[in-house]
Amino acid sequence: MYTFIISIILLVAGYFTYGKYIEKMFGVKEERATPAYVNQDGVDYLPMSSNKNSLIQLLNIAGVGPIFGPIMGALYGPVAFIWIVLGCIFAGAVHDYLTGMISIRNRGAHLPELAGKFLGKVMKHVVNAFAILLLILVGTVFVTSPASLLHNLMNGKVSLLIITLFIFGYYILATLLPIDKIIGRFYPIFGALLLVASLGVGGMLIIQQVPIPELTLANLHPDQMPIFPLLFLTITCGALSGFHATQTPIISRTTQTEKQGRKIFYGMMIAEGIIAMVWAAAAMSLFQGANGLNELLATGGTGLVVSEVAKVTLGAVVGTLAVLGVIVLPITSGDTAFRSARMIIADYIKLPQFSMKKRLLIAVPLFVISIALTQIDFNILWRYFSWANQATAAIALFVGAMYLFIARKNYWVALIPGAFILYTTTVYILNAEIGFRQSLNVSYVAGAVISVVLVILFFKAAQKSRAAELSLEVDISDYRNIAS
Template sequence: MNAAWMMVLSVLYFAAAYIFYGRFLQKVFGIDNSRPCPSHTLKDGIDYVPTPMPVLFGHHFASIAGAGPIVGPVLAAQFGWLPALLWITIGCVFIGAMHDFAAMFLSVRNKGRSIAYVIENELGYAGRQLFLLFCLAALVLVVTVFTTMVADSFLSTPSVATSSLLFIGIAPLFGVAVGRKILSLAEGSLIFVPLLFLCIWLGTIIPIDLTAILGSREAARAFWIIFLLYYCLCASVIPVWVLLQPRDYLNSYLLYAMIILGIAGVFAARPSIALPAVAADADVIPGVFPLLFVTIACGACSGFHALVASGTSAKQIDRESHILPVAYGGMLTEGLLAMLAICSVGYLGMDQVKAMFAAKEPAQLIFANGLGHFCESLHIPFEVGRNFIALAISAFILTSLDTATRLARFIWQELVLPGQEDAQKQVPANACGYRNILGNRWIATLGVVILAGIMAFSGSGNQIWPVFGASNQLLAALTLLAVTLFLNRTKRPVLFALLPLIFMLVISIWALIVLLQQQWGKSIPLVIVSILLLILAGILCFLGGKSLVRKNQA
């Protein structure tokens, strides 16, 4: 198959899904622009901020599109291109994007709170607390691993460090200028987007090479980890419109440029897919089933997206009709990025792919090299194209990092709250006495940062990382459980959510069991985490099934 045809068909398919299946979801959930959103009713200028749809789309897309939609499809090349293509196209439209849409809708209808409060309405306070603990553990893992990934990218490519710091510097200027109505969104974009690309050029001129300055890679890595965690601490507590929102919006232009450049390169180069449709030595079990489905998470279905959708984004939705382009459209765009990742590795033969994996070449670099070669057909030098792609990847990993920290702060604050007396009287995270102290946004963020820092310096994050893919999909299954319970209670159609719930639950638990067997006696942290996740999932599924049966009988 020619990669250009693959991209054409993907664009048409995702566009049709947005129009037709998106319209179906709007009808089923009852999107109503006459209902005021939490960004208006609970506006506080910090977390609850009404936001124009293009800005929120940029923030949301940049937050969910971390390394996942690139790394997953590249790693899945070992199974052949067809299993990855089928999972991305089917999973993204009917599971992942629907999951994101539903999560954001439920949060908007529940005062901008997380899916945990929907679970409390269905399963009680204990169910909510178990779900929040699961979310917090997953987010600490995200913060840990993304911190080390960004630190390592700063070390390997010092120009990326310079450009990233400059991005952080210009973002508040854009936020103040647009937020205070000094400039319109269009005027601000015309001024600051070119500055964004100027920062890229300045990074190549003034690279920050801390290894040379501090004398050792270990010292430089420790400095970057501490710096990044301190940055996350500050970024998580200051008003969202000052740094997080404008930086994500500006960084989204890097993502758009990367996707457009990549697609244009594919059309110009028209590379043939050299990978076999299905690898001759690929094991169906436990290879494709279940490991493919946890190897490719972002780009098909990701539980982390539910935390973004119901954490920061739902608090900024201006109108309910914006849920479709932001949540559903954002996930479809990520699916397109995942298809681009397949093309970036698909033109290689299986022997080359296996050699790269054996040499432990990072998946991000394989992706950047592939698009760099495609860009040569556009008369862009390979080094220029590859370096730009690598910088864009690092930029949105950093975006996902500070978003994950803010989300972990929200989860921590909700975890210390008492049970709600009346679901109709929910308010933002607030409590009395010791709960008020523990729920303070500085204390909550500090707790998350300290836990992530301990793991980052101990190396535990790298050991536990293999189980994150399975835990991420298990989180998606638990979110779909909440969606299914809500649909059943409100007498809406339920099958379109129930079938994905069953599939994701089986796949994620199966994958955890496989990983547990593979790591038994090798990695104690991974074994412990896998067992705890299985126990937690079992309890929540039992409670959910019991609630579903009881309400249907009633």
């Protein structure tokens, strides 16, 4: 219990200390007009309040990641708490803040455009394809997982196909309509449901004095459970997730002032870390250890674990409401995944999104592909998602490091976590069944060589960009519409 409570305190403290440092180091400009005003189009670019943006951001980035990932990560024991806390404060929240703020400085640009500007033109094309692949995988995974949860919640009384089609129908509307029509209107309600559910579970763990395992030297490295690299790809959204780099530009286009960035981008990642802590702790403590959790996962997957945790801690009625809060998570990330994919493709091919016809031109093929992917086993999709997710995080952190290097600011805050997750992902791909199937020892060495080479190339490119005085920001001369 002490490890759990201290971890929550550290996450909150991280927002007020390291988060404040990152904000000060980056250097916000309150007087600078944001894309919400300069590029206002009534569809994707329009100003919304910081509270509304914060809840939308939280739901955008959350998905099933901070719940399903930590439940699987709970199999490693309390060492998972370390990754959630350190990863969230020093990697995930920094990743989200830099991505959001650099996007604001560049007219709400998405990751492919930022990668092209700061890492080279070739990277723009690579990241564009990579981001779209990731978003389609996310959108598909976040159709199948909530559909399955709803199917179980209704005891199979409504067919899985009908539920899936209903969710797809909602996604289509959320992807095509102006952001304030559905997302801006309903997300605050969904966000409240999510927060109440997670705080309810966490509160009951403490009130009921559930014996949450403590971190000790003995369980720091679980038997026959190699922590590296699997733990860091199992728990992603609760600590560090590249998917967030595809979502923050949605909100960078609706943020009123740069000063709101720490609350919206850094703060909501901390909130996600707290959610991850709650579900990891519950999974570790309510099923008689890893063996009991494994048996439950084998019986009904992570969806059954979610249902059992909610019912045990909150009772049948309130527990059902908590499960609904969990179902909201993937749905409210799936819709913005498709929306983000539409925006990225539109930016790439320079197709304005004022008219519905042009939005349909991009959205229809995306949904056709996603529907086809729903026929693939969920576990296979999740493996590819995990790898693509953390590879995207590495790219986003290197973009942030390049920006800070050119600006002559502390680029190590992004480069260190970026290099770490680059190495982690490289080792995983070299070793994994879906990768090159090398031994762990070979993967460790080869991964280190590849990572070092890429970091050296980064420094060479950074020195060249600094010498060329690459512009960090898009010039904005119209300050007349700054929010009062």
